[in-house]
Structures are given as C-alpha cells and as structure tokens.
Amino acid sequence: MYIKIYFNDKPLFLCNEMTDEIRVYAHHDDAVLIDEFSHPAVNSMIHEMRQPKVHAGIFIHHDLEELRKAFWKKFVLVKAGGGLIRNGEEKYLFMLRRGIWDLPKGKLDPGETIEHCAIREVIEETGIEGVILEGPLLLTYHTYDESGKHILKETHWFKMSAPAPGELTPQLEEQITELRWVDTTGMQEVLRHTFPSVRDVVKAVLQ
Numbered sequence: 001m002y003i004k005i006y007f008n009d010k011p012l013f014l015c016n017e018m019t020d021e022i023r024v025y026a027h028h029d030d031a032v033l034i035d036e037f038s039h040p041a042v043n044s045m046i047h048e049m050r051q052p053k054v055h056a057g058i059f060i061h062h063d064l065e066e067l068r069k070a071f072w073k074k075f076v077l078v079k080a081g082g083g084l085i086r087n088g089e090e091k092y093l094f095m096l097r098r099g100i101w102d103l104p105k106g107k108l109d110p111g112e113t114i115e116h117c118a119i120r121e122v123i124e125e126t127g128i129e130g131v132i133l134e135g136p137l138l139l140t141y142h143t144y145d146e147s148g149k150h151i152l153k154e155t156h157w158f159k160m161s162a163p164a165p166g167e168l169t170p171q172l173e174e175q176i177t178e179l180r181w182v183d184t185t186g187m188q189e190v191l192r193h194t195f196p197s198v199r200d201v202v203k204a205v206l207q
Helices: 020-026 039-049 064-072 114-126 184-191 196-206
Strands: 002-007 010-015 031-034 056-060 076-087 092-097 100-102 105-107 132-146 149-162 176-182
Touching: 002 064, 002 196, 010 020, 010 039, 010 064, 020 031, 020 056, 031 039, 039 056, 039 064, 076 114, 076 196, 092 114, 105 114, 114 132, 114 149, 114 176, 132 196, 149 196, 176 184, 184 196
Parallel strands: 002 132, 010 056, 031 056, 076 149
Antiparallel strands: 002 010, 076 092, 076 105, 092 100, 092 176, 132 149
16 A cells, blocks of 8 residues: 655655555665654655655655654644546646646635535535535545645545536636546547546546
8 A cells, every 4th residue: 555745746746565556766876765664764754855866766664554644743744535537528628727638626724624615625626516426536645835834635536527517617716717528539639738646546437
C-alpha cells in the first residue's frame, strides 16, 4: 500500500512496500529514497521534495500509519471535495482555471459532510443541474504554502453523473473561464495540460 503526496507536480510515495508504479520512479537518477524511519528523516524528505532537482521521493516503512502520522504533523490539513461528472453522452466535465484544465472541487465547510461539500462545489463552480453522486473514487494529496503555513490538502473525489446538466455557468470569481464536455477521444489533449492529481482521478474512472 502507499499514499501519494504531490509537492507541486512531483510525487512523494509513503509506502510499506515497493509496487511496480513506485519502481518506475525509484530508477530515476533524481529520485530520493529513504528506508529508515525517524523524525529527522521525515524532515529531510520534506526538504528534499522542495528542491528543484528532485524528481520524486520514496519513503518506505513497515508501518504505513506511523509514517503517515509523522508526515501529517508537519502540515496543516485542509479537506476538500470534488467530482468527475459524466453526462448522458458519456462526456466528462472539465473547467479551465488560470489556463490549466481542472475538475470542480473546494474546501469543506464546518459541519458539512464531504459528500455535500463535493456536490456544492460542483454546482457553485459550474452551474450544473441534476448532479447525482454515484460513489467515491479516490483521495489525492498535494502541498502548498499559505500565509506562512505548510498546507496539506486532502481531496475526496467522487464519481458523479448529470443526465440533464442544463446550461453551464463558470464561476468567474474563482477564475474559471471555460467549461467543456470532453469525450474519451479528446481526453489526452486535456490531460496534457492539467495537474498530476487530476490525471490520477481520470485514470481511476477510465482504467
């Protein structure tokens, strides 16, 4: 098992064993591998992941939960919900935000369930109608700095459908400038200009 955390577009794998996916990264000259657990080692890995020359990080420890907790202590955790929406024509909804293709998502409000958060954010950012939450897809993690704090965003992704989506309205105040339904033949063009975590979400649906 493993947890993947993106530092910008670079993956850090927290794992209790090597998988085929992780081995691909491990063979890269600029990958960092740590296999002895300690809190200084955790700090060292976080430092290395912020270096431009580093391609990926791999931290192996037999107790994945212990490793996860050690990393989580270094960040402020922010939870969010989002969705990959399919319409009746088997097309998927993407949005262009700041020149990058993305999926609708947003932060969890106090007292809100993550399912409600995901649906609310999808509606707010796209104006879509008749959204049906079909089930969970996966969790993604990425880090960023905000107001001097190191943030770890945990996004809960859901598979959704909208048989009669109505007219779409991009949320301009969130710098969303275009909404587009994309079929599987046009997916590669979108995925070339998106975040690695979004590619992971799409892969979870289409694989």
